[in-house]
Amino acid sequence: MSASLRAAWLAALLPLVAGCSTIGGWFDRGDDEDPRKPAELVGIDTRVNIDRRWSVSIGDGQGKGLYKLQPVIAGTMIYAASVDGQVRAIERDGGRTRWREKVETGLSGGVGYYDGNLYLGSTDGEVLRLDAEDGSVRWSARVSGEVLAPPQGDGQIVVAQTYDGKLHGLDHDTGERLWSYDSNVPVLTMRGTSTPILREGTVYAGFANGRVLAFDAPSGAVSWEARVAIAQGRSEIERIVDIDGTMTIQGSELYAASYQGRLTALDLRSGRKLWQRNVSSFSGVSQGFGNVYVADDDGTITAYLRDGQGMRWEQPALAFRELSRPTPVSSYLAVTDYQGYLHILSQVDGEFVGRTRVDGDGARADMLADGNLLYVFGNSGKLVAYEITPRD
Secondary structure, three states: OOHHHHHHHHHHHHHHHOOOHHHOOOOOOOHHHOOOOOOOOOOOOOOEEEEEEEEEEOOOOOOOOOOOOOOEEEOOEEEEEOOOOEEEEEEOOOOOEEEEEEOOOOEEEEEEEEOOEEEEEEOOOEEEEEEOOOOOEEEEEEOOOOEOOOOEEOOOEEEEEEOOOEEEEEEOOOOOEEEEEEOOOOOOOOOOOOOOEEEOOEEEEEOOOOEEEEEEOOOOOEEEEEEOOOOOOOOOOOOOOOOOOEOEEEOOEEEEEOOOEEEEEEEOOOOOEEEEEEEOOOOEEEEEOOEEEEEOOOOOEEEEEOOOOOEEEEEOOOOOOOOOOOEEEOOEEEEEOOOOEEEEEEOOOOOEEEEEEOOOOOOOOOOEEEOOEEEEEOOOOEEEEEEEEEOO
């Protein structure tokens, strides 16, 4: 197990298992004995150009708290934030900074965007709404705990998920709390939460108990509930089934993946399971080319057919390299690893077509793509825009 992943486990588990004799020595195995040692990178046949268009440094980036602060695209702008409270608006064409502000709190969740508003979550349990025109704070509201994913808004309500297993609905204009839902967090969880999806008056959220729920956004009433993973095993570690990675919607289907559980396709209206596959993922799901993509915690990248009829391809060469969520960009698929390498694969067959290094500290936040442009936010705070094109 690599140092960074071991730190993630410690951050998630040690406060809850101090003094427990059943896992004594679990983290003490040497690298030579560890079957999860990251694979060495081997040479590839480069078939794409990965041209860096611009790069901007933003504060302390993800800091040391294993956060996944991710930028957001809105029209001609991209908005990004760092753990030390810096927020920046950047022009996508050229990387010029339009404005920069610093909020008076550490940030752990963001950036959410809707109609000229930015939404951020703090390390000390606040949700902030900012004006996207100048970065001024419209309001801040206290919630029940640390916000580890981007809050989402729709002009009527802002929803934020906290590390203690709660989902909060806040009034968009004032920040007043309208409702809360408590998912009853299991004894042990991973460090993170999935990002709620707010669409057409409904909130979709995944929780550490392996369930996805749909809520009526104005009232917080549960519309449906679906079990993506079932906790199994004798130890609490074996029973961890968090849904921490990004969920995605395509048409009338919602795709979610859990740790030590499943990748599941759900009917958006009823929560009915359409199909499922055994998967263990931290980073979540994306889709493109009629495929659903997921990176397993063992480093295998798999493309499943969206219709549930099986697997199109799998790529195991990045074993245990702590991969980010796969991100479609043009006709390719991008992933980053714990050493900060950006890997480009073909969406058709999963073969490697390009590689470059973005950030020596790694890059775990979700990447953003628009056409053949890819935006990568490294852990150290470097936001880089790349253009991905086929070689002549």
